[in-house]
Amino acid sequence: MAAALALPACQDPRLARLEAVQQQQAHELARLRQQLAEREEEVQQLETCVDDLESTVYADEDSAAYDEEPDRPSTTLL
Structure with missing residues (x-):
């Protein structure tokens, strides 16, 4: 019977440690979620900037995007 009474006393520190670890992990997860939201x-x-740049390049018909390849000398072997 003494062992049964000692069991809860042993479990209290373990339970407190587990709860502390769980709380620490919850804080870390919240921090990581915030970082992910910021990165997203x-x-x-950046995607908006790329879209804007692409629109600017392709809207300008005189841009290099519409230039054909420059004439290059023939590289046929004799």
Whole structure:
């Protein structure tokens, strides 16, 4: 019977440690989720910039995007 009474006393520190670890992991997960949200926002901003640049390049018909390849000397072997 003494062992049964000692069991909860042993479990209390273990339970407290597990709860502390769980709380620490919850904070770390929240921090990582915040970082992910920030990175996703940065990616969205970069995608918008790329889209804007592509629109600018392809909207300008005089741009290099529409230039044909320059004439190159023939490289046929004799």
